[in-house]
Structure formats: structure tokens, C-alpha cells
Amino acid sequence: MRTICFYFQVHQPLRIKPYRFFDIGDDHYYWDDYSNKSIMRKVAQKCYLPMNALLLDLINHYNGAFKVSFSISGVCLDQFEAYAPDVLESFKKLVATGHVELLNETDGHSLSALKNKEEFVRLVKIHQEKIKKHFNGYEPKIFRNTELIYSDTIGATVAELGFEGILTEGAKHILGWKSPNYVYKNSINPELKVLLKNFQLSDDIAFRFSNKSWPDYPLTTDKFVKWINAIPKEEETLNLFMDYETFGEHQWADSGIFEFMRALPEAVFRGSDFGFSTTSEVVRNAKIVSPIHVPTPISWADEERDLTAWLGNDLQDEAFGKLYELADKVKGIDDEEIQRDWIYLQTSDHFYYMCTKFFSDGDIHAYFSPYDSPYDAFINYMNVLSDFILRVEKKIKESKPV
Amino acid sequence: MKVLMFGWEFPPHISGGLGTACYGLVKGLVHHNQDIIFVVPKLWGDEEPLADFVNASGVTIDYKEKKFKQIWKNLTYLEVGSFLVPYLGPEEFKKYTDYALHDRVDVDESVFSNKFEFSGKYGKDLMKEVSRYALVAAQIAKSKDHDVIHAHDWLAYPAGIAAKHMSGKPLVAHIHATEFDRSGESVNKPVFDIEYAGLHAADHVVAVSHLTRNIVINKYGVHPDKVSVLHNAVLDASIIESKVKKKVPEKIVTFLGRITFQKGPEYFVEAAKKVIQRDPNVRFVMAGNGDLLNRMIDRVAELGMGTRFHFTGFLKGQDVDDMYAMSDVYVMPSVSEPFGIAPLEAVRHNTPVIISKQSGVAEVLQNAVKIDFWDVDAMADAIFALLHYPSISKMFKELGSEELKNLKWEHVAAKLVTVYDKITKE
Numbered sequence: 001m002r003t004i005c006f007y008f009q010v011h012q013p014l015r016i017k018p019y020r021f022f023d024i025g026d027d028h029y030y031w032d033d034y035s036n037k038s039i040m041r042k043v044a045q046k047c048y049l050p051m052n053a054l055l056l057d058l059i060n061h062y063n064g065a066f067k068v069s070f071s072i073s074g075v076c077l078d079q080f081e082a083y084a085p086d087v088l089e090s091f092k093k094l095v096a097t098g099h100v101e102l103l104n105e106t107d108g109h110s111l112s113a114l115k116n117k118e119e120f121v122r123l124v125k126i127h128q129e130k131i132k133k134h135f136n137g138y139e140p141k142i143f144r145n146t147e148l149i150y151s152d153t154i155g156a157t158v159a160e161l162g163f164e165g166i167l168t169e170g171a172k173h174i175l176g177w178k179s180p181n182y183v184y185k186n187s188i189n190p191e192l193k194v195l196l197k198n199f200q201l202s203d204d205i206a207f208r209f210s211n212k213s214w215p216d217y218p219l220t221t222d223k224f225v226k227w228i229n230a231i232p233k234e235e236e237t238l239n240l241f242m243d244y245e246t247f248g249e250h251q252w253a254d255s256g257i258f259e260f261m262r263a264l265p266e267a268v269f270r271g272s273d274f275g276f277s278t279t280s281e282v283v284r285n286a287k288i289v290s291p292i293h294v295p296t297p298i299s300w301a302d303e304e305r306d307l308t309a310w311l312g313n314d315l316q317d318e319a320f321g322k323l324y325e326l327a328d329k330v331k332g333i334d335d336e337e338i339q340r341d342w343i344y345l346q347t348s349d350h351f352y353y354m355c356t357k358f359f360s361d362g363d364i365h366a367y368f369s370p371y372d373s374p375y376d377a378f379i380n381y382m383n384v385l386s387d388f389i390l391r392v393e394k395k396i397k398e399s400k401p402v
Numbered sequence: 403m404k405v406l407m408f409g410w411e412f413p414p415h416i417s418g419g420l421g422t423a424c425y426g427l428v429k430g431l432v433h434h435n436q437d438i439i440f441v442v443p444k445l446w447g448d449e450e451p452l453a454d455f456v457n458a459s460g461v462t463i464d465y466k467e468k469k470f471k472q473i474w475k476n477l478t479y480l481e482v483g484s485f486l487v488p489y490l491g492p493e494e495f496k497k498y499t500d501y502a503l504h505d506r507v508d509v510d511e512s513v514f515s516n517k518f519e520f521s522g523k524y525g526k527d528l529m530k531e532v533s534r535y536a537l538v539a540a541q542i543a544k545s546k547d548h549d550v551i552h553a554h555d556w557l558a559y560p561a562g563i564a565a566k567h568m569s570g571k572p573l574v575a576h577i578h579a580t581e582f583d584r585s586g587e588s589v590n591k592p593v594f595d596i597e598y599a600g601l602h603a604a605d606h607v608v609a610v611s612h613l614t615r616n617i618v619i620n621k622y623g624v625h626p627d628k629v630s631v632l633h634n635a636v637l638d639a640s641i642i643e644s645k646v647k648k649k650v651p652e653k654i655v656t657f658l659g660r661i662t663f664q665k666g667p668e669y670f671v672e673a674a675k676k677v678i679q680r681d682p683n684v685r686f687v688m689a690g691n692g693d694l695l696n697r698m699i700d701r702v703a704e705l706g707m708g709t710r711f712h713f714t715g716f717l718k719g720q721d722v723d724d725m726y727a728m729s730d731v732y733v734m735p736s737v738s739e740p741f742g743i744a745p746l747e748a749v750r751h752n753t754p755v756i757i758s759k760q761s762g763v764a765e766v767l768q769n770a771v772k773i774d775f776w777d778v779d780a781m782a783d784a785i786f787a788l789l790h791y792p793s794i795s796k797m798f799k800e801l802g803s804e805e806l807k808n809l810k811w812e813h814v815a816a817k818l819v820t821v822y823d824k825i826t827k828e
């Protein structure tokens with residue numbers, strides 16, 4: 001059967017408070033509790049709570065014929081616990097239906113896969129434990145890396161960890177003439193299946209839905225079903241991957257996005273031969289066509305689908321390099337707060353704020369940044385990191401026998 | 403289009419940024435095949451022949467023209483003993499006025515002579531020159547054919563108004579700085595009045611930044627539809643390689659500009675103290691002159707950082723270039739800066755810059771750290787970051803020079819031509 005696979009990314013970074021150089025060595029608390037809390041509450045009200053309720057309705061209404069998959073970052077789960085236990089409860093309810101799949105990722109929503117394999121594996125395991133703890137012993141089978149970053153070697157590492165599948169972007173420069181609507185396999189370890197995002201149809205919902213200058217505005221369920229019917233019959237899997245905040249936060253409620261999602265399953269069942277699957281169902285049921293070769297990492301960001309949103313300019317490289325110089329030192333330190341901060345400092349968003357690409361194009365970066373400029377983001381991060389380095393050095397000195 | 407333009411100075415004889423901006427703009431307009439008649443109070447003869455230059459000092463006024471009487475009537479208020487000198491702080495102003503009152507001559511004496519010899523300076527007879535300039539402007543507007551009139555800053559506004567009165571052609575008032583920028587809230591009323599009259603008489607106002615546009619709208623009550631923004635540009639975007647080596651091992655952080663209220667020197671001093679407390683390997687330099695200089699010297703002594711904070715006095719020519727080149731960080735903490743071209747000069751020397759958000763240049767320069775002028779903590783933090791995290795300076799070097807290349811006077815002039823087109827059609 002042909003199938004639609006919805007995967008939603010649920011993530012909120014822990015934002016850093018304004019931290020001056022005179023705070024270095026003095027103030028060891030880095031997090032902006034006020035804005036983290038208020039943003040979490042705002043997104044909970046606009047997106048997480050209403051959309052979770054809507055999905056629960058749909059799952060119940062269609063008796064499980066409608067289903068979705070989520071990846072909820074560890075740093076987001078921690079903030080649910082602190083600021084939005086009601087949201088955490090509603091996710092638990094969804095998972096308890098048996099028709100909602102949870103994916104594994106790195107705990108801190110980190111970019112460690114690009115730099116430090118040992119740290120990457122450690123963070124995957126921490127996230128696994130966190131999911132187990134919150135969701136009644138749930139064990140994810142499918143992996144999604146931060147920002148859908150994927151390469152052949154990252155895939156091989158993920159396969160070693162026992163995952164059956166991984167999600168990534170259906171980047172044009174990787175696929176060439178091939179279609180994203182098939183299931184591929186990792187080119188090093190064929191045991192790992194690779195699901196590719198159909199960015200055209202995903203972004204029609206996630207980015208273009210409320211864009212009035214888009215020729216296809218307004219997007220209706222009939223129109224969408226017409227488009228999926230136009231997909232060649234032999235292409236059986238349609239992967240619609242997007243940020244969960246699409247619903248109510250990026251596309252506001254008054255755009256009609258909730259009504260669209262409420263009506264979509266009915267329209268799909270009535271007007272097409274598509275059904276719905278979770279990611280692991282796709283991995284198990286679809287036929288695997290061929291290996292996919294991704295020698296250099298890809299991601300789901302920007303037009304380039306590369307890493308340049310997070311790494312590559314001098315600011316990002318200095319910050320990222322200085323951070324991971326600490327990996328070996330932090331490993332041996334038995335201190336809960338240092339361990340916690342170490343993970344939160346790895347979150348990809350901190351590096352995203354330092355991106356200078358938006359000077360020329362994507363103001364999408366500016367929209368998501370709490371800073372006026374990438375330079376402000378860098379300065380604040382480096383001040384915090386400077387203090388963190390002092391703490392780490394101090395701990396190491398203390399623990400050495402005199 | 404034939405443009406009758408009134409300025410106050412033109413390179414190479416300039417004392418401020420106004421002349422440089424006029425030069426760039428004229429160059430850009432010539433690029434777009436506009437005919438410019440450029441009038442200045444005094445012509446020196448070595449100006450680049452970009453326009454049909456008119457020396458106001460050489461114009462003979464024909465008083466038989468009836469309209470002169472009315473123009474003069476409108477101008478007499480300028481003559482009422484206002485020995486006003488702009489671009490000077492209150493202390494120097496007092497010095498000048500004391501002198502002027504003592505030395506006073508009857509201001510009306512030369513009104514009805516046929517010619518008037520302008521100094522073209524910003525001296526004690528400035529108001530007298532401004533009003534005579536307007537009379538000459540009317541004469542030029544009568545004798546020279548033109549489609550549009552363009553006046554730069556308040557000194558030339560009475561000239562622009564008089565020319566419009568004579569020829570009936572539309573007037574563009576270009577505003578490079580307002581009295582609020584120069585003096586804060588304690589404005590000189592006569593200057594404000596001239597600015598007000600010029601901005602309201604104009605068919606269209608051109609401001610050098612959104613910041614200035616907002617002042618024009620909010621403080622002068624000009625209708626927003628009438629005010630456009632034309633940011634300044636740079637004449638030469640090339641990187642200046644300097645052979646100057648600094649002679650001290652410490653990093654150098656520099657303030658370079660007039661030491662006046664408008665430039666915010668006191669915030670620089672306070673930020674310096676915060677940085678020095680944490681990092682002794684820094685020296686601060688305040689280059690320039692102005693009425694707040696002594697107060698700054700006192701404050702530096704009071705804070706006990708005299709061995710780390712240096713004053714150079716007024717710099718010019720090569721010394722300015724050397725100062726930029728020696729600096730590891732350039733700071734422009736202006737309280738109110740309509741545009742502010744100096745940070746762009748620093749960029750040309752590959753020197754990283756910190757600029758206040760209260761400056762027009764902050765609207766066009768991305769590769770700079772931007773802070774509120776009053777936020778001394780943020781300023782200190784930015785200085786510290788530029789000295790300690792090398793990648794920002796590296797990025798500024800790579801991207802800053804690219805940015806400069808896009809700030810072209812041709813682009814500015816192209817926008818101005820559309821303004822001309824619009825108001826001449828109306």
C-alpha cells in the first residue's frame with residue numbers, strides 16, 4: 001500500500017541569558033529562565049497543546065489508521081518537565097495510543113556527530129534513557145540526527161547502535177534523478193534503511209501554507225490530494241517531515257493550518273490510494289531500492305541543504321572548535337551541573353544564531369534568533385564558554401592528587 | 403534634469419562631512435547624466451569640474467527685480483544679532499559670542515551692495531552669510547535655467563527657499579544633520595527655525611538615515627510621505643594597507659572624533675574603566691578636540707587610569723590614517739549620529755568597529771558590533787570580545803570590505819533621480 005509518513009520535530013533550545021565578560025569567573029548560571037519559560041508557554045498554547053489534542057482526536061477517530069511520528073529533543077523534554085508538564089502529559093497520551101512513534105536523537109540536539117563519535121554515542125544513549133523514563137519504557141527503533149544531518153559514516157555509526165532506520169533530507173544534489181519517494185539503504189551498512197524527506201510537498205505545508213504570494217495559495221486538502229495522486233504509482237512512500245511548530249507557531253492558527261490537518265486524513269482516504277504509516281512501519285514494509293551515497297554531510301536547512309547554517313564561518317568554527325576541545329576533559333568530571341551545561345552548550349541553535357548567511361538571503365535565520373546580529377550571538381556564547389572552560393579547568397585541578 | 407544645488411562647502415576645501423557627501427552625490431548624479439549647477443558661498447578654483455560651479459561671492463544682484471524685496475523681508479529675522487556658530491559646543495560658543503558682541507559692526511551695512519564677499523566658513527558672521535547667500539541664490543535662480551532645486555542642510559535652506567520663490571521650481575531639502583543631533587534637547591532656536599522653514603518649504607525631504615527621517619517627522623512635524631531615506635556612500639572602498647607599526651605591546655582601543663555631547667565620549671571613558679579592571683593589557687586613545695575634552699581628562703584622572711588612557715588632541719591627514727591603522731578596535735559611541743562616515747574609514751583600515759545603534763551608519767553596516775550608546779556594559783563587553791575572540795575581527799575583515807563595495811554613490815544618485823522625477827511631475 002502507498003503511504004504517507006508524517007514526522008514532526010519537537011525542539012526548543014535552552015537560550016543563554018545576556019552574559020557579559022565581567023561575569024566570567026563569577027556567575028556560573030548561563031540560562032535565560034525567563035525567556036525559556038515564556039517561549040515554552042507561548043508555543044505550548046499556540047502549538048503543542050492544540051495540535052496534540054487535534055492529533056489525538058484524529059487517531060481515535062480513524063481507529064489508528066491515521067498515525068504520526070515524533071522526535072522530541074532531550075533539551076525540549078527537560079523544558080516540558082520544568083515549564084510545561086501539561087504538554088508532556090499530552091504527548092504521553094498520544095504515545096499510549098500505540099499509533100504514535102518516537103524517534104531517538106542526541107540528548108542536547110547537538111552537532112556531535114560531525115566532531116566526536118564517542119560523545120555522539122553517549123548523547124544518543126542519554127536521550128534513549130530519557131524517553132524510556134518519560135514514556136513508560138518506550139524504546140525507539142528509528143534514529144533522526146540533529147537537523148536531519150546525515151552522511152554515509154554517520155549512518156554507519158547509527159547502524160552500529162542497532163537502529164533499523166534513519167531520516168534525512170531528500171537533497172537534490174544527493175538524489176540527482178532519483179526520487180525521494182522510495183526507501184534507500186546506507187551505503188556502508190545495508191542493514192540501515194534511509195528515509196528521505198520529500199521537501200517539495202513537506203515545505204508546501206511547512207513554509208508556503210500561508211504565503212499569499214505563492215501561486216498555489218490557498219492550499220486546500222483537495223489540492224494536496226491532487227498533488228499526491230500525481231506521484232507515479234510505483235513510488236510508494238511520501239515522507240512529510242517538518243518542525244512541529246509549523247502548526248500554530250510558524251503558520252498561525254488563523255491561516256487555517258489546523259483545519260487543513262483536521263481535514264487531511266479524510267481527503268486522503270477518500271481521494272487517493274494512500275494510507276498513513278509511522279517511520280518504523282515504512283522501514284519494515286517498503287521495498288528497499290538501492291544504497292544512497294552521501295559522502296559529505298547533508299541537512300534539511302536552507303537552499304544548500306548543507307551544514308553552513310551552523311558551521312563554516314569563522315565565528316561558528318571558533319566556537320565549535322573551542323567547545324569540543326573540552327570533550328575529553330569534561331568526560332572525567334563528576335559534577336552534575338558541569339555535565340548538564342556541557343550538553344546544553346552543544347545545542348545546534350547556538351551556532352545557528354552565529355550564521356552570517358542571512359546578511360544576503362534567508363531572514364528565516366533572523367526570525368529564529370534572540371540576538372540582533374550573529375556577532376552578538378557569538379560574543380555572548382564565547383563569554384559563557386570562557387567561564388565554562390574555567391570551571392572545567394578548576395575541577396580537573398581539584399581532582400588531581402597533590 | 404537640470405539641478406540647481408546649494409551647498410556650503412566642496413572638496414578640497416572642507417571642514418566637515420557635508421562637503422564630502424555633496425561631492426559623492428554630485429559624482430553619482432553626473433554618472434546618471436544629470437546636469438548640476440552647484441553653488442557654494444566661496445569658490446577656490448581647484449574643485450573637480452564635475453558641475454557648473456557658481457561662486458556666490460561673484461554674483462551681482464540686480465535689485466530691480468521686485469521679488470527681492472519680499473525675499474529680503476523674509477530673511478531679516480536672521481539678522482537680529484544672532485552670532486551663531488554651529489558645530490561648536492556651548493563653551494566655545496560663549497567665547498565666540500563674547501568676542502562678537504564686543505566687536506560688533508552694523509550688520510545691515512552691506513545688504514544693498516551689489517556683491518557680497520563670503521568667507522564660506524563657519525565663523526561669527528555665519529547668520530549674515532546665510533541670509534546674503536539666500537539673496538544671491540534668488541539671483542542665480544533667476545538667471546540660470548533649472549528644473550529642480552536641491553539644498554544641503556540648514557545653511558543652504560534659506561537659499562533653497564529663495565530660489566524656489568524666484569523660479570517656482572520644486573525644492574528638495576537634504577538633511578545631513580539636525581539641530582537635535584548637534585545639541586541634544588538644548589537646541590539653538592534660530593537654527594531650528596531655519597531648519598523648520600526649509601523642511602516645510604521643501605516639496606520633498608531627503609534624510610541620510612531612518613534615524614534622521616524619524617527626527618524630521620517627530621520633531622519637525624513633516625509628513626512621513628514627504629521624507630525619503632538616502633544613506634550616504636563611500637567614494638573609495640579600497641582597503642588601505644598601512645606600514646605603521648604601533649610602538650606599545652598592548653592592544654589599542656580608539657575613539658576618534660569631536661569630543662562633544664553628540665559623540666558620546668563619556669560613555670567610552672566609562673567603558674574603558676570596566677575593560678581595564680579586567681584586562682590590564684589594553685590602552686585606550688581618545689583622539690580629537692572639543693568642548694568636553696577637559697571634562698574627559700578630569701574623569702580619566704578621577705578613575706585613576708591616566709597611564710592607560712591617552713589623549714592625542716586634534717588629528718588630521720596622515721595622522722588620522724595612522725591612528726585607524728594602529729587601532730585594534732574603533733568605537734563610535736555617538737549619542738545621535740545622522741550618518742557617521744568614520745566607521746567606514748576604520749573598515750577600510752581593516753580595523754573592527756563598534757558603533758552605537760543611534761547612528762545612521764548602523765543601518766547600512768552589518769559587519770560591526772552594535773550597542774546602545776548608554777549601555778556601557780555592552781560596550782565594554784564588545785571591546786573585550788573583539789580583543790579576545792579573534793574570529794570576529796577575521797570575519798569583519800573578510801566581509802566588511804565586501805560590504806563597502808556595495809555602498810556606491812551611483813546607487814544613491816539613482817534613488818535621488820527617482821525623487822527628482824516624481825516631484826517635477828507633480
